[in-house]
Amino acid sequence: MKSMRSCTQLLIWVFSLFYISANAQQQTDLLIIGGGASGTMAGIQAARMGTRTLIIEETDWLGGMLTSAGVAAIDGNHRMPSGLWGEFRSRLYEYYGGPATVSTGWVSNTLFEPHVGNNILKQMAAAEKNLQIAYRVSWQTIRRVNDHWEVTVMKEKKTSVITAKLVIDATELGDVAAAAGAKYAIGMDSRLETGEEQAPEKANDIIQDLTYVVILKDYGKGADKTIPKPEGYDPAVFAGSCDVSDPASFDSPANNCHHMMQYGRLPNNKYMINWPKSGNDYYLNLIGKTPAERAEALKAAKLHSLRFIYYLQTVLGYKHLGIADDEFPTKDRLPMIPYHRESRRVKGEALLTVNQVSRPYDFTLFRTGVAVGDYTIDHHHEKNKQAPKIDFVKIRVPSYNVPLGSLLPAGVDGLIVAEKSIGVTNIVNGATRLQPVVLGIGQAAGVLAALSLQKNISPRGVAVRDVQQALLDAKAYIMPFIDVPATDPHFAAIQRIGATGILKGTGVPYLWANQTWFYPERTISRYELTEGLRAYYEPLRTYWGASGEPLNLRFLLELLEKSGHKTSLQEIQQNWASLHLSGTPTADMELNRRSTAVLIDHYLQPFQRGVDYAGQLNTITQ
Numbered sequence: 001m002k003s004m005r006s007c008t009q010l011l012i013w014v015f016s017l018f019y020i021s022a023n024a025q026q027q028t029d030l031l032i033i034g035g036g037a038s039g040t041m042a043g044i045q046a047a048r049m050g051t052r053t054l055i056i057e058e059t060d061w062l063g064g065m066l067t068s069a070g071v072a073a074i075d076g077n078h079r080m081p082s083g084l085w086g087e088f089r090s091r092l093y094e095y096y097g098g099p100a101t102v103s104t105g106w107v108s109n110t111l112f113e114p115h116v117g118n119n120i121l122k123q124m125a126a127a128e129k130n131l132q133i134a135y136r137v138s139w140q141t142i143r144r145v146n147d148h149w150e151v152t153v154m155k156e157k158k159t160s161v162i163t164a165k166l167v168i169d170a171t172e173l174g175d176v177a178a179a180a181g182a183k184y185a186i187g188m189d190s191r192l193e194t195g196e197e198q199a200p201e202k203a204n205d206i207i208q209d210l211t212y213v214v215i216l217k218d219y220g221k222g223a224d225k226t227i228p229k230p231e232g233y234d235p236a237v238f239a240g241s242c243d244v245s246d247p248a249s250f251d252s253p254a255n256n257c258h259h260m261m262q263y264g265r266l267p268n269n270k271y272m273i274n275w276p277k278s279g280n281d282y283y284l285n286l287i288g289k290t291p292a293e294r295a296e297a298l299k300a301a302k303l304h305s306l307r308f309i310y311y312l313q314t315v316l317g318y319k320h321l322g323i324a325d326d327e328f329p330t331k332d333r334l335p336m337i338p339y340h341r342e343s344r345r346v347k348g349e350a351l352l353t354v355n356q357v358s359r360p361y362d363f364t365l366f367r368t369g370v371a372v373g374d375y376t377i378d379h380h381h382e383k384n385k386q387a388p389k390i391d392f393v394k395i396r397v398p399s400y401n402v403p404l405g406s407l408l409p410a411g412v413d414g415l416i417v418a419e420k421s422i423g424v425t426n427i428v429n430g431a432t433r434l435q436p437v438v439l440g441i442g443q444a445a446g447v448l449a450a451l452s453l454q455k456n457i458s459p460r461g462v463a464v465r466d467v468q469q470a471l472l473d474a475k476a477y478i479m480p481f482i483d484v485p486a487t488d489p490h491f492a493a494i495q496r497i498g499a500t501g502i503l504k505g506t507g508v509p510y511l512w513a514n515q516t517w518f519y520p521e522r523t524i525s526r527y528e529l530t531e532g533l534r535a536y537y538e539p540l541r542t543y544w545g546a547s548g549e550p551l552n553l554r555f556l557l558e559l560l561e562k563s564g565h566k567t568s569l570q571e572i573q574q575n576w577a578s579l580h581l582s583g584t585p586t587a588d589m590e591l592n593r594r595s596t597a598v599l600i601d602h603y604l605q606p607f608q609r610g611v612d613y614a615g616q617l618n619t620i621t622q
Helices: 002-019 037-048 083-096 114-126 175-179 257-261 291-314 354-358 426-432 435-455 464-473 491-500 526-534 538-542 553-562 569-575 593-603
Strands: 025-033 053-057 131-135 138-145 148-155 158-169 214-218 270-273 321-323 369-373 400-403 415-417 506-508 515-517
Touching: 025 037, 025 148, 025 435, 037 053, 037 083, 037 114, 037 131, 037 435, 053 158, 083 114, 083 435, 138 158, 138 175, 158 175, 158 435, 175 415, 214 291, 270 291, 291 321, 354 426, 369 435, 369 464, 400 435, 415 435, 426 435, 435 464, 464 491, 491 593, 526 538, 526 553, 526 593, 538 553, 553 569, 553 593
Parallel strands: 025 053, 025 158, 053 131, 158 415
Antiparallel strands: 138 148, 148 158, 214 270, 214 321, 369 400, 506 515
16 A cells, blocks of 8 residues: 555656646646645645646645744644644644654644655645646746736746636745735834734834754764854854743743753654744845845855754754754755745735734624634744834734635735735734644635635635635634534534624633633523624614523523524424434523524524625625
8 A cells, every 4th residue: 555655646746747847838727836834735625625726836845834944843723723734733643653752842732854744745635636736846927817817837947837717825925926916015014004002103124033944863872963163153143042931931941951952852853943032043034035036045044054053063062963864855954945934914805913813802803714823923033133122922812713805915816825925914923824824724725716716706706604614614613712623513503603703702812822712511691692693683683681691492592583583492302412412402491602502503594694804794685
């Protein structure tokens, strides 16, 4: 079986070598530019929904920041293994031997070797008959011609044209969206524009530091893998690198080099050197540069990382740790790309601000969520002394969801953005840039593209609720409820009711894994449910007959009737078992949030009421 799988992968690889270069022009329904974290997930999801999909990728690998950039330590969403992120993690568990085998460093619950992540993603992609991938292909130009895109690409110095009905920009820096005419922002926003009190008064073009990650390998006691002294090396630059104090904790050590080395410890005695503070972060804004200028500028970032490795080996005494020789297929054994924390951010149909993240129910945008995240706002600005001082740790937010409108650039048809280029503010980018969120954004982009092509309408014409339901069908979260996993029999119903806002979650800013709780087993009052239903059902807006008493079936029947769906206790009793609810239903039975959500979802189906990209309810036509 293993040899057959290897043979299949070889054939796919060989096909990708000739797919572009052998033809002057190719046609596909969906073209995804960039096989990074979001692009790979978008391709797999769209293909699973029957869409003929092509991914073009500049390197030989899939996964982008997860793999090609070496950031193989997952930040966040450990208790929300949404959709394809959960599937990828399960395959890591299977490969290494369970959850404990990948919980090797204290920065993450899931760490892995980059080449293993690449192999798993390629296996997932190879299983999709509607998905083709062309490696070592770079895009050159893009233009809209009538109802399709024409994209000029280059492979081995040969150019050709790909025509596609839809394009997903999954590039690391949002290059395609910019070339296609999308408006975008770069750097820090003004608080006067976004309403975020934490933002500086004046906007600037300062982005987060990037990192050229290095993967080290333990070559054994007595080994000396010290690299040649890099040009311009100054140990004073890295003098504070062992500071492991955690601003979210009161009892973390301040200076412990051994502990810091375990920060990104990977399986099989390897170490991910993606070291904050006085480590190998480096300020470099590549967004406006050409590919050639970027390659030249990145030499300085690589050199900075090599200097840090030399510091670890000589000053800190880790000379037995050398650059891994079995990870990246590059001459210098460094990753193929740097870790970009920030890119362009498109002006989308929706803009997610920190105000909406921190107080979701004060707004309506949460109703449109298509991906979830729980990591706190985390910015890296230590290497740019010109960056305004913002204490990002003090920006306390709960877990959150990403609105669908953020994936759609305003004014550009037939284009969907993914990766880190979605419509969020600079501050919010410090949370949405994390790997599981970007994987979820990619899956949502794939769903949106597939539904657009199936319905033969523009992506912005696809109903928000249709995208959300397709994601739920794929076991992906649209609401960040930590206590109702996708394996729960009522997962979809609770997610749907949560997305209506009829029953709200409770947000908790918690360390580096923020939370939102649904509390499914808690009882609910008559007033709480009535308040939630008012926005959806006109007769309830003037109804004041709900007290703070616990909700029971008798009162629920009254609310159902006032909301336009008259049913009987007998009917509910007949359907009780098929709805997988526990207990024996009687008129006086007190209901918890779980059973209430399931019954409201089943009988009233408020999720079917459409919403726009702002989360406002569509008008009901008589």
